[in-house]
Amino acid sequence: xxxxxxxxxxxxxxLEDREAIRELIASYGPLADTGAADALSQLWTEDGRYAVxxxxxxxxxxxxxxxxxxxxxxxxxxxxxAHALGPVTIDLDGDTATARGYSVVFRxxxxxxxxxxxxxxxxxxxxxxxxxxxxxxRENALLDGAEAARALLAAA
Amino acid sequence: xxxxxxxxxxxxxxLEDREAIRELIASYGPLADTGAADALSQLWTEDGRYAVxxxxxxxxxxxxxxxxxxxxxxxxxxxxxAHALGPVTIDLDGDTATARGYSVVFRxxxxxxxxxxxxxxxxxxxxxxxxxxxxxxRENALLDGAEAARALLAAA
Amino acid sequence: xxxxxxxxxxxxxxLEDREAIRELIASYGPLADTGAADALSQLWTEDGRYAVxxxxxxxxxxxxxxxxxxxxxxxxxxxxxAHALGPVTIDLDGDTATARGYSVVFRxxxxxxxxxxxxxxxxxxxxxxxxxxxxxxRENALLDGAEAARALLAAA
Numbered sequence: 001x002x003x004x005x006x007x008x009x010x011x012x013x014x015l016e017d018r019e020a021i022r023e024l025i026a027s028y029g030p031l032a033d034t035g036a037a038d039a040l041s042q043l044w045t046e047d048g049r050y051a052v053x054x055x056x057x058x059x060x061x062x063x064x065x066x067x068x069x070x071x072x073x074x075x076x077x078x079x080x081x082a083h084a085l086g087p088v089t090i091d092l093d094g095d096t097a098t099a100r101g102y103s104v105v106f107r108x109x110x111x112x113x114x115x116x117x118x119x120x121x122x123x124x125x126x127x128x129x130x131x132x133x134x135x136x137x138r139e140n141a142l143l144d145g146a147e148a149a150r151a152l153l154a155a156a
Numbered sequence: 157x158x159x160x161x162x163x164x165x166x167x168x169x170x171l172e173d174r175e176a177i178r179e180l181i182a183s184y185g186p187l188a189d190t191g192a193a194d195a196l197s198q199l200w201t202e203d204g205r206y207a208v209x210x211x212x213x214x215x216x217x218x219x220x221x222x223x224x225x226x227x228x229x230x231x232x233x234x235x236x237x238a239h240a241l242g243p244v245t246i247d248l249d250g251d252t253a254t255a256r257g258y259s260v261v262f263r264x265x266x267x268x269x270x271x272x273x274x275x276x277x278x279x280x281x282x283x284x285x286x287x288x289x290x291x292x293x294r295e296n297a298l299l300d301g302a303e304a305a306r307a308l309l310a311a312a
Numbered sequence: 313x314x315x316x317x318x319x320x321x322x323x324x325x326x327l328e329d330r331e332a333i334r335e336l337i338a339s340y341g342p343l344a345d346t347g348a349a350d351a352l353s354q355l356w357t358e359d360g361r362y363a364v365x366x367x368x369x370x371x372x373x374x375x376x377x378x379x380x381x382x383x384x385x386x387x388x389x390x391x392x393x394a395h396a397l398g399p400v401t402i403d404l405d406g407d408t409a410t411a412r413g414y415s416v417v418f419r420x421x422x423x424x425x426x427x428x429x430x431x432x433x434x435x436x437x438x439x440x441x442x443x444x445x446x447x448x449x450r451e452n453a454l455l456d457g458a459e460a461a462r463a464l465l466a467a468a
Binding site for chain 1: 161162164165168171172175178179181182183185186187189190191192195233234235236237238240241242243262264269270271272
Binding site for chain 1: 314315316317320323324327330398399400401402412413414416427428429431432433454455456457458461462465466467
């Protein structure tokens with residue numbers, strides 16, 4: 001029995017959703033490292049949340065943009081930095097999804113090289129909105145041996 | 157001439173296969189770094205093989221799980237570690253596939269930062285099974301200048 | 313109203329294009345780290361360009377191959393190196409595309425570990441050719457705090 005158009009469309013939609021989520025997360029680093037605070041904040045929903053392990057928790061787009069405009073992030077950019085996010089594993093569930101993966105912030109040092117300044121676990125909570133997939137919450141924790149990071153990486 | 161349903165379904169299946177393989181490999185790190193030994197071992201087929209460059213070779217799920225439960229890996233987890241696997245290049249060939257890529261194990265050090273403890277080449281041998289794509293063998297070798305790692309990265 | 317075959321085919325094509333671009337970029341590292349100069353140069357179009365931040369600019373496949381056969385690259389390979397390229401964000405526009413992402417060159421050092429020797433921004437310009445997607449230009453710049461790298465990461 002050949003597949004139906006409807007069945008193919010549903011399978012295609014699932015791949016498109018995963019691709020859109022991958023794209024959303026892949027765009028975080030370039031926005032952060034160019035200091036594009038407003039554009040970056042719009043990866044999140046209006047009331048989205050970003051918990052930065054060991055540092056702070058920002059609620060809402062204005063607070064998220066303020067992280068990028070803040071002294072800590074601007075200091076990183078002045079030194080030279082890369083917010084390098086790796087591939088994610090994605091659990092898609094209709095109009096919401098969860099993605100888990102690693103991020104490494106490399107910072108240029110005085111030797112002409114770079115050091116891994118932050119190595120973190122990330123759990124992204126995502127939702128389909130009229131504007132496309134957006135982040136409802138990003139939970140981040142340093143992989144320093146503490147339980148917090150492991151909790152973010154664990155399967156649901 | 158418009159495409160046929162059957163032709164579209166075959167193209168879709170190829171993309172789904174690649175996505176499933178990408179997902180399988182992306183789930184390795186989170187399972188390793190949460191110490192989920194049994195779940196991690198089930199990424200492999202029952203008689204799967206995992207050759208860890210410079211360390212050991214595990215055959216079968218129980219032996220693979222034992223790596224994660226072992227002292228070396230538990231020591232890494234206690235210090236704080238990330239098994240950060242990068243994107244892979246995938247050669248799909250019907251019901252089997254090969255994927256090649258890099259892995260970096262970051263380890264928290266005493267300075268509050270992280271060091272690249274292992275930087276390796278990986279060659280994944282994969283098979284479609286009734287339970288989905290599984291690893292039949294992962295070959296890993298340190299990128300320390302020796303030929304072994306280059307052999308794993310070379311195209312088939 | 314059910315989707316048409318033509319509409320599904322177009323959506324599928326867009327995903328296939330993105331997958332082909334991802335695959336092209338993911339194959340750079342393994343070709344570089346195995347010293348496969350000719351095969352690597354064929355990721356580019358015949359007159360493709362590769363600007364390596366802080367080093368040189370190569371135009372055409374022969375010049376790109378020469379980078380891989382050159383003393384600097386061969387020295388890296390002898391020490392042990394990984395050209396680890398992360399996920400990219402892809403802007404697809406018909407028969408051309410742009411992709412942006414990070415690359416890290418890890419180099420084995422004398423301590424038995426690896427250092428992040430180069431951490432760079434990359435902007436890939438791509439074109440659909442009769443042989444598939446190829447790189448028309450790769451622009452690379454070190455993330456050392458200078459504006460050049462930020463310009464490559466900025467959205468179009």
